[in-house]
Amino acid sequence: MLAAAGALLTGCGGGSGSTRLVVSAAASMTEALNACAPQFEKAEHASVKQSFAGSDVLAAQIRQGARVDVYAAANTKLPDQLHADGLIGTPLRFATNELVLAVPKGSTIRTIDDVARPGTKLVIGSATVPIGSYTRQTLAKLPAAKEKAILANVRSDEPDVKGIVGKLTQGAADAGFVYVTDVRAANGRLTAIRLPARLEPRVTYGAAVVTKAKQPALARRYVDGLDKGDCASALRSAGFGPAP
């Protein structure tokens, strides 16, 4: 009976049951990577298990010894820190993204100034998750009074970008700072308001093979595939920019 339970726990997923790749990826890549995983599985005769969450939480899990093969984050800071601590290999910069101000379709909000108006319900990421730190970086570039007014309208510090998207599509929030790829993934329910170039942060995604990976060779091929391969195409289709 224990053997059966064990088989149940490990045997799910597509592809061949024997080789399994475990990937921790930033929440913003959910739709794109779910789209390209089956192709990877077929090509490699392996199964891929992908977990999506805030890049900071995924990094903390790896620090705590989580057995993952690949780490793909929405910034370069977190991978660089992990690399400095010897937990992952040299990070590969494989994609870029754009920070936008998202509003529900049909909203009267047009510019970033509009979200400084009192009473606006704004949702951003928490300080430690990439989307949240990019947002705070951007707001810091505004005049102090405006930054303060906008931050005063923040009603939730979500742990990952999909939480922000959820609050927007629910209709609970008036505006939120997300990636342009998230607006695309929302299938028309959200409108993206692009930010002035001078405010726009450099959003670069980094990925690497985890040092203690069980499938290092397979992991390497996955990471490379994020830059040039099926997954790279999927990311492009979703609106991610190419590697810098």
Next chain:
Amino acid sequence: MRRGGWFGIVLALCLALALTFLTVPVAAIFAHSTPRDLVSTLGDRSSLDALWLSLRTTAVSMAIILAVGTPAAYLLATRSFRGKALVVTLVELPLVLPPAVAGIALLAAVGPSGILGGAVDAAGIELSFTTAGVVVALTFVSSPFYVRQAMAAFAAVDRSLLDASRTLGASEARGFLRVVIPVALPGLASGAALALGRALGEFGATLMFAGSFRGVTQTVPLAIYDRFSTDFDAALALSAVLVAVSAAILLAVKLVQGGAALGGWQAE
């Protein structure tokens, strides 16, 4: 078979396994935190905010659950009516819903785009991003725990006691307060403990329904998740404080049960 033969050994082994599985993670929390960490956690403003928020929202939630759930459970335990089985299932349903599903359910009901969202809005009630929203989420996920236990406790009360109370001149309402509740108290207390534990630990539905903002909606579980990525030790320390608070509450409930059993309840 001798008593304490191989069957007894299997029982003991299973208990040892269960005990280890349950206590080691809890012990590990305290193993990592020094008393200094715990104290400094308590001194950290945002941790205190989270603790205070958790206690407030749980207390309000429990008050609602007890006030509304107790009479409801009594009705379900003592009367039969058409469709009763369905009603009982509906009441118990949130019990088996994963927290995320509970969050979705709440959104679909009273969220801004929910079926009752318009009515809630028209009434001037704000639930998203508010402490009230947290209370709604906690009440939704925890009430079945209490109502179920309360139903069992009321059903176990000897019917002749209520009959006796009526023949002695007390209306059914008075009999409920002076006889049924005191006699059912141990069962009610354990139901309350379960509900309270569930409320204190609620995460997913709260995050989805009310969001996470310090002092307003970021309860201890959400604060732990927030800290986990950057300051694991702070997360541990906050967890330790929550465990200690939960243990204290559980102990208090046990004392109430013990007191009631020993007859400490005075009906004056």
Next chain:
Amino acid sequence: MLSVETRTAVGALRLEVELTVEPGECLALAGPSGAGKTSVLRVAAGLLRPAEGRVRANGETWLDTAKGLDVPAERRRCGYVFQDYALFPHLSAWQNVAYALRGLGRRERRGRALELLERLGLGDRAEARPASLSGGERQRVALARAVARDPDVLLLDEPLSALDARTRAAAARELAEVLRGTESPSLLVTHDFGEAAQLGNRVGIIDAGRIVQEGTPSELAAAPRSAFVADFTGAVVLTGTARPGNDGLTHVGLDGGGEVASVDRGDGPVAVSVYPWEIAIEPAGEPRHGSAQNRLGVEVLSVTAIGNRVRLGLAGPQPLAAEVTQAAADALGLRPGANVTASWKAAATRLVAR
């Protein structure tokens, strides 16, 4: 005065009862389990609403289904002693007794409760909880609780059945005293005719939802109207076929053999009843002497001592029971297996049609 009239179905039982109890009187309803006795009490108390019924107590109408009147149980001034006492487990003895005393200060309620408990010999157990009281003590607390607020009507459901035999005798004497001392009409139900006879001024035999006979205990024992009543009141009941004889007596051929005579008239299938204490025992084989007409050869099956008497289980063509003094039993050497003759008078033999 209490009057209860009801016609209703309780589960599979069809209950049809009409009774009246005068002030100061106790009517004991005796019958087998399932006869509907408790249901009658519950109708009187307002705990069971019958399809049709009328309950009047102390000049007030508590129930009249025809007029749609149903005073809720909590507004009827009944004292109800439940079969398992239904004492509130979380309250002490005096708090149980004082439960019904509302509108008085705490000190006064306690005082009244203590007074009642003392009268029943439980003064020193006033603070104890029901769990630490003995069966007999609990019964007395239940009784005190029922009478605490001077109810208009006293209802007792098998008040002694939960007690062991030894406690029962003392409790029965005590209860009889309480019942005698109260002005309220009392309605008591029991499955034991002896208990009914001891506690009730009048006894009603209830079977399958109906009162089949009502009267004083001795009336019922002396003139049972049916085999059931005769059996229930403790008589020996034999079955047989009767035919009038030329000597003015009725002769009954017993099923299984033997013949007895009775002064009662009867014809065809009958039940013959006689009381155990009317049956005398003689050593077997002795010729008839004395006026007793009825003689049957029997074997002693069991010998049970009851105080200074002995109850003999006898096996004849049909089973019989006889009661003789201990002294007589010793003198005759009555032991299981002994063959003896059971004899009794035709005048003590009752016949009822079957």
